[in-house]
Amino acid sequence: MARYTGPKDKISRRFGVALFGPSKALERRSFPPGQHGVRAGRRKKSDYAVALGEKQKLRFQYGVLEKQFRSYYAEASRRRGITGDLLLQILELRLDNVCYRLGLGNTRSASRQMVNHGHIQVNGTRVDIASYQCKPGDVISVQDKPSSQQLGLRYMDLTQAVPLKEWLTLDRATMTGRIARTPENDDMDAQVNVQLVVELYSR
Incomplete structure (x- = not known):
């Protein structure tokens, strides 16, 4: 059984969102981890970096590794409907x-x-x-x-x-x-822009 076993507070601080549940680390240090964490937010990110970050947030939020996430996306893109909403439904179910x-x-x-x-x-x-x-x-x-x-x-x-x-x-x-x-779009509280994830994989 593959799963993420690394530090969770670091990941939450990197994205500025409590992806693994309530985190006091975000309250104490609301900046990214690392030596230059305080200044990291000032850099402008490329469109690719933003989309990649949204995908990573969604993966970590649901506890899915990359290979399985890709298969979920492939399944959502095969189905009839809006790919982003279908991807969230698969993860929610x-x-x-x-x-x-x-x-x-x-x-x-x-x-x-x-x-x-x-x-x-x-x-x-x-x-x-x-x-x-x-x-x-x-x-x-x-x-x-x-x-x-x-x-x-x-x-x-x-x-x-x-x-x-x-x-x-x-x-x-x-x-x-x-x-x-079946859960609908309004029922899901994914803290990501799913459309950016779809655009990332459809390149």
Whole structure:
């Protein structure tokens, strides 16, 4: 299983956005890392550098490596519709992201761990693949094992103040969620200009 394991606060500081969840490092030092970080924001970036930065932000936000991200883009470009919106839909419907949206993890990496360790079921079947593509109508629940239930309850307590997305429904008592519909553009809070990502790959 490939995933990014490097420093997260550095990445968030480089882009000036909390890509991995709330970060106190951004509050303390709101400039890029490195020796010349304070002056880095004064340099004018090329169009290519801006587009590359948007792509990297999207990758880090969803915890996807380059090869997999390229395959997601290829899939989105094959489908009929707006490529940028379809790319975001594919990323949003990853199982680890759906669990994050349901509150079964206070960060995407925590949700990914819940999935990889076998605590999550889809339609009553255990699924331990974080990149599993969910679809409307799928029911996501926590396994009946005591350890899974305990973890699920802990994350539910941590995320109870986080509003639920409109494309999902959730029964907190049973820790069971359902994908009511495909997420639309207004439902997704990607902190990037997706059009620049599409232009970068279509060059």
